[in-house]
Amino acid sequence: MLRYAALRLLATIPTLFLVAVIVFGLIRLVPGDPASIMIGDSADPDMIEQVRKSLGLDKPVLVQFFVWLGNLLEGDFGRSITTGEDILPAMLTRLRVTAGVVLASIVVALLFALPAGIYAAWRQNSRVDFAIVTGVIVALSVPSFWVGILLMLVFGVNLHWLPVVGYVSIGDDFINGVRYLILPVAALVMVEMGTVARMTRSSTIEVLRLDYITHARAKGAPESRVLWKHAFPNAFAPTLTVIGLLLGHMLGGVAVIETVFTLPGLGRFLVDAISSRDYPVIQGCLLLVALIRVMVNLLVDLLYPLFDPRVRL
Amino acid sequence: MRSALAGATVLLALLSPLFPGGPAAGQEAAKKEIVVQIRSDIRSTEPGVNRDAETDTVMHHIVESLVAFKEDLDVAPLLAAKVDVSPDQRVYTFTLRDGLLFHNGQPVTSADVKWSWDRWLDPKTNWICRGSFTGGGSGDEERGVKLASIATPDAKTIVFTLDKPSAIFLTLMASVQCPTAIVHKDSVNPDGSWKTPIGTGPFKLGEWKRGEYVMLEKFDKYVARSDAQDGYAGKREAKVDRVKFMVIADPNAARNALVSGDIDILPTVPPASIEGLRLRGTLQLPEHELVGWTAMLIQTNDPLLKDPRMRQAIAYAIDRTQIAQTATHGRSKPNGSAVPAHTKYHTPLHDEWLPYDPAKTKALLAEIGYKGELIKIQTNRRYANMFDNAVVIQSMLHAAGINAQLQVLDWATQLSNYQNGKFQLSAFAYSARPDPYLTYDGIIGKKAARKTVQWENDEAEKLTQQVGMTTVQAERQKLFDDLHRLMMKDVPIIGLYNGNTVTGLSQKIKGYRPWGMNMPILWGVTKD
Numbered sequence: 001m002l003r004y005a006a007l008r009l010l011a012t013i014p015t016l017f018l019v020a021v022i023v024f025g026l027i028r029l030v031p032g033d034p035a036s037i038m039i040g041d042s043a044d045p046d047m048i049e050q051v052r053k054s055l056g057l058d059k060p061v062l063v064q065f066f067v068w069l070g071n072l073l074e075g076d077f078g079r080s081i082t083t084g085e086d087i088l089p090a091m092l093t094r095l096r097v098t099a100g101v102v103l104a105s106i107v108v109a110l111l112f113a114l115p116a117g118i119y120a121a122w123r124q125n126s127r128v129d130f131a132i133v134t135g136v137i138v139a140l141s142v143p144s145f146w147v148g149i150l151l152m153l154v155f156g157v158n159l160h161w162l163p164v165v166g167y168v169s170i171g172d173d174f175i176n177g178v179r180y181l182i183l184p185v186a187a188l189v190m191v192e193m194g195t196v197a198r199m200t201r202s203s204t205i206e207v208l209r210l211d212y213i214t215h216a217r218a219k220g221a222p223e224s225r226v227l228w229k230h231a232f233p234n235a236f237a238p239t240l241t242v243i244g245l246l247l248g249h250m251l252g253g254v255a256v257i258e259t260v261f262t263l264p265g266l267g268r269f270l271v272d273a274i275s276s277r278d279y280p281v282i283q284g285c286l287l288l289v290a291l292i293r294v295m296v297n298l299l300v301d302l303l304y305p306l307f308d309p310r311v312r313l
Numbered sequence: 314m315r316s317a318l319a320g321a322t323v324l325l326a327l328l329s330p331l332f333p334g335g336p337a338a339g340q341e342a343a344k345k346e347i348v349v350q351i352r353s354d355i356r357s358t359e360p361g362v363n364r365d366a367e368t369d370t371v372m373h374h375i376v377e378s379l380v381a382f383k384e385d386l387d388v389a390p391l392l393a394a395k396v397d398v399s400p401d402q403r404v405y406t407f408t409l410r411d412g413l414l415f416h417n418g419q420p421v422t423s424a425d426v427k428w429s430w431d432r433w434l435d436p437k438t439n440w441i442c443r444g445s446f447t448g449g450g451s452g453d454e455e456r457g458v459k460l461a462s463i464a465t466p467d468a469k470t471i472v473f474t475l476d477k478p479s480a481i482f483l484t485l486m487a488s489v490q491c492p493t494a495i496v497h498k499d500s501v502n503p504d505g506s507w508k509t510p511i512g513t514g515p516f517k518l519g520e521w522k523r524g525e526y527v528m529l530e531k532f533d534k535y536v537a538r539s540d541a542q543d544g545y546a547g548k549r550e551a552k553v554d555r556v557k558f559m560v561i562a563d564p565n566a567a568r569n570a571l572v573s574g575d576i577d578i579l580p581t582v583p584p585a586s587i588e589g590l591r592l593r594g595t596l597q598l599p600e601h602e603l604v605g606w607t608a609m610l611i612q613t614n615d616p617l618l619k620d621p622r623m624r625q626a627i628a629y630a631i632d633r634t635q636i637a638q639t640a641t642h643g644r645s646k647p648n649g650s651a652v653p654a655h656t657k658y659h660t661p662l663h664d665e666w667l668p669y670d671p672a673k674t675k676a677l678l679a680e681i682g683y684k685g686e687l688i689k690i691q692t693n694r695r696y697a698n699m700f701d702n703a704v705v706i707q708s709m710l711h712a713a714g715i716n717a718q719l720q721v722l723d724w725a726t727q728l729s730n731y732q733n734g735k736f737q738l739s740a741f742a743y744s745a746r747p748d749p750y751l752t753y754d755g756i757i758g759k760k761a762a763r764k765t766v767q768w769e770n771d772e773a774e775k776l777t778q779q780v781g782m783t784t785v786q787a788e789r790q791k792l793f794d795d796l797h798r799l800m801m802k803d804v805p806i807i808g809l810y811n812g813n814t815v816t817g818l819s820q821k822i823k824g825y826r827p828w829g830m831n832m833p834i835l836w837g838v839t840k841d
Contacts, residue, residue: 030725030726031725031726031729031730032723032725032726032728032729033729036725036728036729036732037725037728038356038363038364038365038441039441039732040365040490040728040744041728041731041741041743041744041755041765044441044444044456044763045732045762045763045764045765046444047441047443047444048732050436050439051439051441054439082356082363083354083356083357083363083523084357084363085523090523094524149565149566149569152566152569153569156569156573156575157569157572157573160573160574163573163575164566164569164570164573164575165559165561165566165567165569165570165575165576166525166526166559166575167525259562259563259566260563260565260566261566262525262559262560262561262562262563262566262570264522264523264524264525268524268562269524272353272354272524272562275695275723275724275725276725277725
């Protein structure tokens with residue numbers, strides 16, 4: 001397994017290099033550059049050129065690429081063109097915000113979605129199953145930002161129970177931090193619950209039809225044991241893949257939720273950088289997102305044999 | 314049952330800190346600070362270098378210039394006690410006010426003023442308005458003024474000498490986009506790079522939490538002017554301990570934050586939310602006219618649009634009243650002139666423009682021999698008013714027989730196209746220019762030298778130069794009138810409206826004065 005993990009880690013290098021080349025090239029194909037945005041509508045061409053020069057954007061693109069790549073190999077992601085921030089710590093600070101929201105929402109979603117999915121499968125075609133499936137369809141159909149706005153209106157604007165904008169780190173002030181997280185987490189939980197419950201239900205239905213489950217029941221094992229001891233581990237393996245995909249996707253930034261709730265997360269950082277053509281931030285963020293995806297996928301692959309012993313790494 | 318009740322009580326006790334009773338919570342702390350929305354984070358704390366509108370708004374509370382704009386957009390002394398201008402308008406002598414202090418407690422002297430100016434004018438600083446004071450412009454163009462020298466005969470006197478007379482020096486000096494800020498030398502690092510603003514404003518920089526907020530603290534030793542508060546000029550007295558500029562990008566989230574009490578001031582209420590908020594009756598919603606100019610740009614180099622008759626045909630096809638009413642929910646009238654409505658130079662003549670007359674459009678199209686060639690209108694989704702204007706104009710052009718198509722871009726792309734002249738029509742908005750001269754100067758010139766120029770006309774260029782040479786109101790009025798008459802003939806751009814804004818204020822806020830520049834001013838404001 002260690003060899004497998006090492007090989008997979010090595011394979012990330014060409015992946016990340018490709019991401020670097022593509023991201024660097026694509027963003028420069030888009031019209032508009034940071035200098036022109038900085039100067040705005042009172043543009044003086046000489047001034048734009050001067051700013052462009054000061055940012056190193058007057059150099060040939062290939063030179064810019066290799067300078068960036070060289071710095072990257074030394075662990076230097078550079079500085080934001082718009083704010084002058086050191087990019088690596090800025091990204092990690094924002095990733096912490098995103099990770100807090102995403103991980104909390106996934107944990108809450110799993111607490112509800114796994115039992116719901118398994119129960120729906122166990123009682124397939126019953127009224128409860130129908131109700132759960134309907135709930136899943138609704139959860140998957142409703143955009144999270146809409147849920148967010150709705151929650152904001154009810155619990156923030158009308159009831160005044162929770163703040164609607166802003167962010168306080170849990171590390172700085174636990175109680176306030178939790179208050180600021182409740183609404184964005186709740187908005188994300190809906191979508192995650194739908195995805196996880198649907199996958200859990202369908203994989204559990206498949207597993208419950210297998211011979212070894214019939215055998216367990218024939219032995220007289222109680223239903224709870226059949227479900228949780230025999231069916232769940234096998235049914236969870238495909239769900240784990242979905243959770244991995246979800247996690248990889250969301251850790252890259254939940255830009256819309258971050259915008260609606262004014263969270264200083266990675267997604268908003270990236271979107272703002274794209275709007276202002278902050279090349280180093282865009283490049284850094286996308287590389288980080290790619291790295292997160294690769295690592296989460298690797299983690300899921302390494303965890304897979306724990307649930308499905310047929311898989312050998 | 315009893316144990317269930319006990320469990321519920323414990324649970325409620327555990328959760329109660331999370332719901333401390335809504336906005337009343339933390340009221341003691343809120344009393345001391347005002348929370349204001351900004352749409353995006355500030356770009357830096359270095360005024361006029363790495364900036365945008367939000368950066369300007371925040372920085373004007375921290376740094377100050379020798380002069381500043383009043384609400385009527387005239388220029389008045391700020392750090393200066395008085396300004397003496399030589400009869401030939403070449404020599405400007407400023408005398409500093411008594412008792413001025415920097416935020417670090419050091420007194421402000423003429424040497425500090427000279428040091429600040431020398432730094433702004435140093436090409437290495439990348440100050441975006443440097444060209445305005447060094448006879449800038451591109452190619453053969455001469456724009457702005459050229460400073461010949463800055464002298465400091467004594468600790469309170471600074472003398473600026475221009476290479477030739479100019480009537481716009483003070484206007485340029487009061488610039489909102491690039492404040493000619495007087496800062497202490499310790500604002501920069503030993504290598505000359507920017508460290509932090511040590512200015513003279515009524516507030517000093519507290520905490521900047523990137524992506525979240527900028528907190529300003531009251532400067533206790535601030536010496537305010539004795540004349541009444543007036544725009545960026547006059548008395549600037551901080552009446553609260555802190556001002557928190559909170560970054561809220563989403564307009565709906567900002568509206569909700571205002572209603573819930575998370576913020577106290579929403580500088581621009583989204584037009585669609587105004588009536589809803591009014592019906593709630595729990596907020597103050599003052600309205601004010603703006604100076605910025607929303608327009609449809611026309612590329613006069615385009616093979617089809619270089620014919621003035623084609624541009625006139627487009628102008629006749631556009632019902633500007635309908636556009637202004639739609640975009641501002643009935644709160645603004647159209648303005649085809651570069652002179653902002655509701656300002657002193659906007660006489661009835663400036664209300665004149667080519668009327669909405671689709672029949673004339675059709676006649677002109679027939680005369681030109683227009684065969685349905687496609688005209689693209691560039692717009693973006695970032696600024697809702699630009700998008701709405703483009704959509705309405707496209708349908709009006711269609712109705713008049715012009716084949717127009719929308720080209721929706723992201724704002725950065727559209728801005729880049731504007732700067733490079735790469736468009737046919739572009740739904741655009743100019744940021745507020747306090748003096749009409751600055752607007753005309755921005756749009757008139759040679760496209761070969763400056764691609765952002767919209768209007769190439771020698772006579773218009775000459776008239777603009779003449780405006781820059783006179784401070785006599787009657788003379789300036791005549792020149793602005795002549796420019797507008799010429800513009801109606803040439804139609805190099807179609808002005809739509811200046812617009813207005815509704816500000817959302819909590820009932821606790823007193824003394825907030827919105828003004829045409831649409832930049833929130835937090836001195837003189839109290840919170841009950």
